[in-house]
Amino acid sequence: MDSHTEYTVVINGKPEGPYQLHELKELGVQAGTFLRKPGMDDYKEAHEFPELRELLGFTHQQTAPQYFASFDQRLLAMVIDLFFIILAYVLLLLLSFIFIKGQAARISVAFAGIPLILLAKLVYGSITEASAQQAGIGKRLMSIKVTDLNGGRISLANAFGRNMGKVVSAAPFFFGYLYSFLNKKQQCFHDVLAKTLVTKERLI
Structure with a gap:
């Protein structure tokens, strides 16, 4: 491990640093402390860094998702996919x-x-999501x-079932999609049925 790597540490909700590896032990970094090092686009919890697990004795934990995609983000993503599929069809x-x-x-x-077009969207969505x-x-x-509900990768069968479940979300009157406004994890009906989440990158 590179002892000269510098880390930005979130302390009391604010990014501070940079700190070198040996300084992190003195800071009292915990497994759930958010850190970032050069080249990273996002912060990660301390237990997600192999060198910190070695230095501070943490074990790797599965971090439950906390940031979920909004309805407009999901809608725009669908429109973009449909644009490319329709373009290929034309x-x-x-x-x-x-x-x-x-x-x-x-x-x-x-x-x-x-x-x-609908068949291509079903197949494309299932393969890419898995x-x-x-x-x-x-x-x-x-x-x-x-x-999945723990933030992990889903299987192809689960992805296929999720995309088939969009028929349920679309009827009647797309209520299954609008249900995401009532769900704290912003799940549509097909997400609930497939036990999936649509998450976004966490930014601090």
Whole structure:
């Protein structure tokens, strides 16, 4: 471990420092103390740093999520994903017109293919939410991700079930989505059913 690394420490709600590694023991850093070192975009708890676990005898703990994505963040992420999916659909459609002649036939193909957009969104959402990034392009741009109730990665089966559950959230009148305003963890119905959260990066 590099003893010259400098850490910013949150003390009484305010970032202080920088401090070197050997100074952290004198500061009385606890397992739940928030720290950041150069190159990090966000603060982490002390037990999440291997060198601090070694120095101060902490054990790594699963940190329960405390910061949840708002409805507008989730909506914008969905719009971004749909934009790219629809763009890909339009490009494929234009390519198909090379082989399909006649305006009527082209219109028929265009409308017949619309369900593919919903299928693509289901598959894309499930795969990306179960990936190491836990998010598709839209969520990654919004710095949010899908987790289990403990903040961990979800399985592909769970991600698929969560996305299928959006049908429940959409009916009637999208109440399952609006339910997030009544839920302290801002879960929609499909999140409750799948036992998932949509979290955002914590910033101090």
